[in-house]
Amino acid sequence: MVFGSTMTIIGASLSDISESLGTTNATLSWAVSAPFLGLAAGTTVFGTLGDLWGHRRMLILGLTVFTAATGVCGLAWDALSFIGFRALVGLGGAMMIPNGMAILMAAFPVNQRARAMGWFQFAAVGGPAIGLVTGGALVDALGWRAIFAVYTPVAAIGLIAAAMVVRPSLPGEAKPVDIAGALSLVSAVVALMVALDRGANLGFGHPVALAFLALVPVTIWTFVAIERHTAHPMVPLEWFRRRNYAGPVVASATANAAYMGGFILAPQLLQERYGYTLTAATVFLVVRLISFSLSSPVGGRLTSTRGERWTSTLGSVLVVLAMVSFAAGALVHAVVLVVLGLALAGGGLGVAGPAYQVSVVGAVPMDRLGAATGMFQTLTSLGTAAGVQVLVLAVGENVTGAAFANAFWLGAGVAAIGVFGALAITSTNSASVK
Incomplete structure (x- = not known):
C-alpha cells in the first residue's frame, strides 16, 4: 500500500516537488522512474538470494x-538526493516482492493459493486508489514532505508486523551464487x-x-550465454520452455503493457x-484502481x-476490450466509453x-519460488515500461x-x-478439473 500510494501522490505532485527542490519536472521524473528501475533490476536477484538464504530474512x-x-525521502535537500532515496525505495521493494510472494505461496496449499493471491492484490492495488483520492489534499494542506511523514509510520507497522508474525523460513540448499548471471541480467x-526513459525524454x-x-541485445545475449553454461544458473x-511459465510471463508482460499505456x-x-x-481527468483514474x-x-x-x-484468458480478453473501448472513446464523443475502458482494464x-501467479508458481520447484516470481516480476516490469513508451x-x-x-x-x-x-497455459488447479 505504501509503495503504490506514494508513487501515485508523487506522480501527481511532481511540479510542487520540483519547485521546492529547485529543479525541473523533466529532471525529477527520474524520481518516478528510479523505483521501477530498482524493482525491475533487483527482483530476480533478490528472489534468488531469498531461495538461498531464506525468504523471511530477505x-x-x-x-x-x-x-x-x-x-529519508522527506528529508531530501535537492533533486539528486530525492532521486537516490527513491531508488533505494525500489531496491527495498525488489527485496520484498519476490520473497513476500514466495512466503505467501508456500503458506497455502495449492487449491487455496489463488484466493490468497486475490486478496493480496485487493490490498496492494487499493493503496494507489487511496493515494489518488487523498494525496492532493494532503500535499495542498501540509506540503509534499508530509507524504513521507504520513506513510513512513505505516511502512514501519508493516515491518514490525512481518517480524512478529511471518514464520521463519529455512535457507535453501547451499549453492554458489550466480554472480555473473546476476550482473548480466541487471545490466x-x-x-x-x-x-526507454532517455528515448522518451530526449528522443530515440x-x-x-x-x-x-x-x-540491450549485447547484455541479453551475455545473460543467456551465462545461464546456458553455468552449473547453477540463477534462472534456468x-x-x-514450460507452457505454465512462459505463458503467464507473455500474458502478464503484454497485458500490463497495454494496461499501463x-x-x-x-x-x-x-x-x-x-x-x-x-485534476478532473485524474479523478476518473480511480475507476481503474477500484x-x-x-x-x-x-x-x-x-x-x-x-x-x-480459463481465468487468465478471460482477464487478458478484458484488457483487449478495454483498449477497444478507449479507441472508440477517442473517435466518438462519449466519455462513458473512456470510463468503461478504465473499468475493463482494471x-x-x-x-x-x-x-x-499461480501458474508461474506451479511450474517451478518450491525451492526456486523466489527466483521464479522475481523473473516474472522483472519481465512484467519491462513489458510495462516498454508499453508505456510505445503507446x-x-x-x-x-x-x-x-x-x-x-x-x-x-x-x-x-x-x-x-x-x-x-491460452498456452494448462490448468493444474484441482478444482478446475473435476
Whole structure:
C-alpha cells in the first residue's frame, strides 16, 4: 500500500516537488522512474538470494530498507538526493516482492493459493486508489514532505508486523551464487529501462538513448550465454520452455503493457478530447484502481474453480476490450466509453493476476519460488515500461482523436498477444478439473 500510494501522490505532485527542490519536472521524473528501475533490476536477484538464504530474512531486510528509504525521502535537500532515496525505495521493494510472494505461496496449499493471491492484490492495488483520492489534499494542506511523514509510520507497522508474525523460513540448499548471471541480467534491465526513459525524454535518435539501446541485445545475449553454461544458473532457461511459465510471463508482460499505456494516455485523452482539467481527468483514474482491487478476489475464486487457463484468458480478453473501448472513446464523443475502458482494464488485470501467479508458481520447484516470481516480476516490469513508451510515441505530438485511437488500437494488438500467452497455459488447479 505504501509503495503504490506514494508513487501515485508523487506522480501527481511532481511540479510542487520540483519547485521546492529547485529543479525541473523533466529532471525529477527520474524520481518516478528510479523505483521501477530498482524493482525491475533487483527482483530476480533478490528472489534468488531469498531461495538461498531464506525468504523471511530477505523480506525483513527489504522492509527495513524500504521503510528507512521512505522516511529519508522527506528529508531530501535537492533533486539528486530525492532521486537516490527513491531508488533505494525500489531496491527495498525488489527485496520484498519476490520473497513476500514466495512466503505467501508456500503458506497455502495449492487449491487455496489463488484466493490468497486475490486478496493480496485487493490490498496492494487499493493503496494507489487511496493515494489518488487523498494525496492532493494532503500535499495542498501540509506540503509534499508530509507524504513521507504520513506513510513512513505505516511502512514501519508493516515491518514490525512481518517480524512478529511471518514464520521463519529455512535457507535453501547451499549453492554458489550466480554472480555473473546476476550482473548480466541487471545490466540488461538497466540498459533497456534507461534507453526507454532517455528515448522518451530526449528522443530515440539521441546518442545517449542509442548507446543504451545498443547495449540491450549485447547484455541479453551475455545473460543467456551465462545461464546456458553455468552449473547453477540463477534462472534456468528451460523454465521458458514450460507452457505454465512462459505463458503467464507473455500474458502478464503484454497485458500490463497495454494496461499501463492506457492508464497514461487516458487522462491526456480526457483533457484533449473532452476538455477536462488535469485534476478532473485524474479523478476518473480511480475507476481503474477500484475495478482492479474489487475484481482481484473474484479472480482468485475463478482461478480456484475454473482454472488458470480459463481465468487468465478471460482477464487478458478484458484488457483487449478495454483498449477497444478507449479507441472508440477517442473517435466518438462519449466519455462513458473512456470510463468503461478504465473499468475493463482494471477488471481484466484484477481477474488475471492471481491466475498468472499461480501458474508461474506451479511450474517451478518450491525451492526456486523466489527466483521464479522475481523473473516474472522483472519481465512484467519491462513489458510495462516498454508499453508505456510505445503507446505514448504512437500518439506523438498530434493529439487528435484519430492519433489517440491509433495508439489504443496498437495497445489492443499488444494485449491480444497476451491472450495467446494465456491460452498456452494448462490448468493444474484441482478444482478446475473435476
